[in-house]
Amino acid sequence: MEVVKDGMMSARAPESASTKAAYEFGFLLEQSLGHVTHTKNLLVNVARDPEVHAHWGLIDFQATGIAGRIPVYRNNWTVRAGTRAYRQVARMNRKTKLDALFFHTQVPAVLAQRWLRKIPGIVSLDATPRQYDELGAFYRHEQGPAWLEAWKWRLNCDCFKSARRLVAWSEWTKHGLVQDYEVPADKITVIPPGVNVDEWRRPTPRVPHSDPVKVLFVGGDLERKGGLVLLEAFRSLRNLGLELHLVTKDRVPPEPNVFVYNNLEANSQPLKDLYHTCDIFALPTFGDCLPMVVSEAGASGMAIISTNVAAIPEIVRNGDTGLTVPAGDAASLTQALRDLATNPALRVTLGEHAMAHVTRHYDALTNASRLLGLLKAEANAARAEKLATSMARFA
Template identity: 65%
Template sequence: MNGSALYNIGFVLEQALGHVTHAKNLQANIRHDPDVRPHWALIPFETHGLAARLPVYKSNWTVRAGLRARRSLGRLVKHAAIDALFFHTQVPAVLNPDWLRRFPSIVSLDATPLQYDQLGPYYQHESGPQWLEKLKWRLNRRCFCLARHLVTWSWWAKEGLIEGYGVPADKITVIPPGVNVHEWQRPTPRTRHNGPVKILFVGANLERKGGLLLLEAFRAIRSLGVELHLVTKDHVPAEAGVFVYHGMQPNSAPLKALYHQADIFALPTYGDCLPMVLSEAAAAGLPAVSTRVAAIPEIVRDGETGLLTPAGDLAALTEALRRLVTRPDERLRFGERALAHVTQHYDARRNAGRLLEVIKGEVDLARMQERIPA
């Protein structure tokens, strides 16, 4: 393909929570497409210095992300002839309707603002007064209307756009973020073994991700010969059979080794949209125990690739773990199915290609429309 046919795409990516890993995976995988020239605008979440003291700016992520995205886009278009913009999530796009109109724009999200409000208590997020919530709804709906296409991480989020904002179903494509499956696969197949059964938990916020509940469940089954391995930023007091890891970096070799050494992955989270650690666990061939929250049932298929329990239900969590601890053949069967499921639906490289096809399609359509006489 000659140079004039290249797709110059601006990627405006928020850098909050799990979206940091998503951005890194996109950067790693999009470079494999020779027809795409990506231009990256990474929008930081943190504030420092004077910015950390400015009213509204310091406390409102939508305002902060919108202004930072506007500055980044201004710099970006000075150095490149942009064909399209891709925003993830909608947060940097909401206050930039002029940029959405200026270029064919695709907006990606893991949850709608209304869905996020439902999960709000677990993210220290509170809804505002009614007038503010109405304004927020109108601004987000304008964003969704101006975008040429919308991409959601899950069917749950797609339904949220349709039901909560009236977005036509054919304007939305579901493309999960996923992981680079081949990089997370265990180097050797899993087999039955005689050592302790190792349960792995990965979550920075121990309480919100259900880590404290998991500790209680672990204590009830510790006598079965079980170890609990916790990857978290939070402090955990020393306890028999509990191993704690701080400072683990995303996609790092030491983190992958923990997945490969584990037998069960547990994430009894109270509030999440689609935790990327569940994709990592599946790619490592682990059966998962998680909760029926948001889009989690789409990746952890109850009774097929793992077990799902109600959020906060200690008895159900304990029983699910006991079941997998005492049934090694079921663990292995669930793990094999989890790997097959994530390979088909949550492979980051494959899904990056699907995402680029959506963006290219909008660019091609815009180019065709420009050639049609008025």
């Protein structure tokens, strides 16, 4: 994989001197929150397909240098992402003839619709803008005046119409596209982001043990992800001798049996080891669409506790692949922790069900292959359309 410039990379799977990749695909990927981990997984898995030569445009969230001083641009993520994506597709297109484009999320695609109309494109999203607005308070996001929201809605409708297909991370997202943005259901394919299951699977099966039960929390924003509520519930269960392991960017004052990790990298082996040594994964989040850490926990065979927010119940099916509690309900969270801490057999059963569910539906390699299959189909369709047009011209 070669870094070109300005967040752009070009990569293909190894090939012999006599072969050439059949498809040239451009990937424009938002780099914020969990989308960074999604990008890392795609970089690895797309490179395994020898038919694909991938061009990567990584759309950074930050506005630095001179760009950080330009009004509107510095304060508006849609403007920044769209401008950067547009320029990066232009660079890719000068370098080679692209067969298809893949945008994740719709944010960088909204102002790059000229390319979506010119090159077959797929837009992927974890949540619609209106769904994000519903969770906005937890992301420190506020809606604008009515005229601005109406304009934003129209821009997104046009973007979804310009794309050949849409990929939704969940059924929850798909429902929002159909209900709020007039997208035909058959234009949408649900493909979750997933994790590389083989890399996250625990080396040995989980069994009941007599050591302290370890609870794991992974969330950069401790408050939004429910970490403060989890600390409250944990303190009320000190008599059970639990340990709480917090992976977060935030600082946490020292207290007994609480272990804090501020510098663990996504997909790193130390992080995977922590998933493998802990027993319960707790993410009592207030605001999330489909947090990838939950599928990581499932792949690790952990008993999961989370909240019934957005698409989370599609992974954490209450009583089957884990337990869900209302967001902010410390009493319900305390009871769920108590139930799992005192019932080793239940922990093992839920963890096994979670691992089977994630393996079947959230494996990153399988789902990357599905994405590439959609891109190839759209590229092939566009080639056939071009050929038919040429033949008709000379008929």
